[in-house]
Amino acid sequence: MATMQRLQTTGLELFYAKGYYDTSVDDILKKLELSKGAFYYHFDSKEDFFIQIIQNLLARKIYSTLIEPIEGHDNPLTLITKCFDDAMETAVHNELDYGCILSNFLTEFNGKNEVIMRHLNEIVTVWEVNLVTALQKGKFNGYLDRHVDCEAAATFLMSSYFGVRTLMTSAAPSAKKYRFMSQLRQYFKSIESKVIS
Amino acid sequence: MATMQRLQTTGLELFYAKGYYDTSVDDILKKLELSKGAFYYHFDSKEDFFIQIIQNLLARKIYSTLIEPIEGHDNPLTLITKCFDDAMETAVHNELDYGCILSNFLTEFNGKNEVIMRHLNEIVTVWEVNLVTALQKGKFNGYLDRHVDCEAAATFLMSSYFGVRTLMTSAAPSAKKYRFMSQLRQYFKSIESKVIS
DNA sequence: GGTAAATCCGACCATATGGTCTGTATATAG
DNA sequence: CTATATACAGACCATATGGTCGGATTTACC
Structure with a gap:
């Protein structure tokens, strides 16, 4: 699956489980073993x-x-x-x-x-x-x-x-x-x- | 009103409005013009x-x-x-x-x-x-x-x-x-x- | 194969946060 | 008057967070 899709899927999972404000971008990246660069390449914020x-x-x-x-x-x-x-x-x-x-x-x-x-x-x-x-x-x-x-x-x-x-x-x-x-x-x-x- | 009461009242207001995780202790203290010392004197965490x-x-x-x-x-x-x-x-x-x-x-x-x-x-x-x-x-x-x-x-x-x-x-x-x-x-x-x- | 675009890495930064600690003013008791 | 507990001030710390940036790597295309 494409990186952008994986980010969104995992993002929704964590946001649902822990809430938006209590889930850091790093949390999502850690779970997918990706870096900040990958995230901010696909999304503005x-x-x-x-x-x-x-x-x-x-x-x-x-x-x-x-x-x-x-x-x-x-x-x-x-x-x-x-x-x-x-x-x-x-x-x-x-x-x-x-x-x-x-x-x-x-x-x-x-x-x-x-x-x-x-x-x-x-x-x-x-x-x-x-x-x-x-x-x-x-x-x-x-x-x-x-x-x-x-x-x-x-x-x-x-x-x-x-x-x-x-x-x-x-x-x-x-x-x-x-x-x-x-x-x-x-x-x-x-x-x-x-x-x- | 006693400081402890004011802290709790204002705390509940802000927690209700902004949520627990998105409300910092400083937010509450700022609104009451109190210091960290006052807060952690009355509460453990x-x-x-x-x-x-x-x-x-x-x-x-x-x-x-x-x-x-x-x-x-x-x-x-x-x-x-x-x-x-x-x-x-x-x-x-x-x-x-x-x-x-x-x-x-x-x-x-x-x-x-x-x-x-x-x-x-x-x-x-x-x-x-x-x-x-x-x-x-x-x-x-x-x-x-x-x-x-x-x-x-x-x-x-x-x-x-x-x-x-x-x-x-x-x-x-x-x-x-x-x-x-x-x-x-x-x-x-x-x-x-x-x-x- | 070479070139350029797409994709990703990870160090870095400014800021914010929960919490600690030392100091200090006031009050209360002996 | 002194000593001690109460109540608060605010500098300080370790950590975490959203976001930036230059560079590396991979992919696509000619």
């Missing part, structure tokens, strides 16, 4: 490096795990349930889970780096838009009750997912997942179509 | 300093905003609704909101500092226990449906609150709050007692 990681790796990761799985013409509540379940199951099986990567970075950069925040918020917006669209389509197709506020539901879903991923890192991730999913289904039952088919 | 802040300030803050308001014999769903509403309203009116302070620190220290994580998780546990207790009492008093899994509901509530506070920092906090609260009520309606009184 640590910030530039991270922004490229966001666009090249993080955005795709979020898309493939949280957005793409909910696209389709099936019941969005079913799709979202499976999507969250899968994402959380991956986290459970991960030896060292550090929570939702997007949520973590949002927390870390909030109020500290506006440029990076803009890039992160863009991903959040994409996720939100896709969730709202999926829910609206579901409403149109008769899966959701016609009184459901899709924007509100999307906000609620994003919130709960961000939060549970944070909570899962503390203790008993598997139990947390199970409990969360049971109440998510409870919530979904309350917004699904009331028409007896 | 930066870590010891932070742990004392957790116990003296953070724990009380969480207790007064998230735990104490839900104690009582009224409908816990009503109490929790008002509690979350108040907490989020405070955040909305706060010029610079950085999310839920407890959630932020959990994210920052996860996988990095086990000692601090233990202290933070203790606070989380206290919150969880109180939530579960309040819900169980509510079930006993006929406010909640008797099939409700109170542990699961507590996990769901904590998750959603952590998450929405993170989301609120990104954009349109007031709208996010409104949307979140509407769906929280929706969820609560689905777990409240079905008995027609």
Whole structure:
């Protein structure tokens, strides 16, 4: 793999595990047995490096795990349930889970780096838009009750997912997942179509 | 106010705003016009300093905003609704909101500092226990449906609150709050007692 | 093979950080 | 009045960090 790719991949790994500010460029270079010269040949600065990681790796990761799985013409509540379940199951099986990567970075950069925040918020917006669209389509197709506020539901879903991923890192991730999913289904039952088919 | 108190208060402010690792001891001392001598006379290290802040300030803050308001014999769903509403309203009116302070620190220290994580998780546990207790009492008093899994509901509530506070920092906090609260009520309606009184 | 561009090395620099240590002013007690 | 503990000042230190720079090495191309 090309050096630039390796740097970004390892960079994301370490930034996710230790945070941006607590991960030095040297940490990344040491792990890859590369030198300062290699890094600053490919990237202007640590910030530039991270922004490229966001666009090249993080955005795709979020898309493939949280957005793409909910696209389709099936019941969005079913799709979202499976999507969250899968994402959380991956986290459970991960030896060292550090929570939702997007949520973590949002927390870390909030109020500290506006440029990076803009890039992160863009991903959040994409996720939100896709969730709202999926829910609206579901409403149109008769899966959701016609009184459901899709924007509100999307906000609620994003919130709960961000939060549970944070909570899962503390203790008993598997139990947390199970409990969360049971109440998510409870919530979904309350917004699904009331028409007896 | 005594120097030790001022250090802790200002320390928490800055740690909350900029994060623990991105806030230097000098930052705090500069803001208070104090010297290194003053700091290391009162505290053994930066870590010891932070742990004392957790116990003296953070724990009380969480207790007064998230735990104490839900104690009582009224409908816990009503109490929790008002509690979350108040907490989020405070955040909305706060010029610079950085999310839920407890959630932020959990994210920052996860996988990095086990000692601090233990202290933070203790606070989380206290919150969880109180939530579960309040819900169980509510079930006993006929406010909640008797099939409700109170542990699961507590996990769901904590998750959603952590998450929405993170989301609120990104954009349109007031709208996010409104949307979140509407769906929280929706969820609560689905777990409240079905008995027609 | 020669040349030039691309890629990488690693010494070096300015600055920042957590922490130490000596000194000093004030207060309190005998 | 003296002595001792408290409370703070600030110079100092070892280390770490982001970033620079001249040079070496490899690759691509004619």
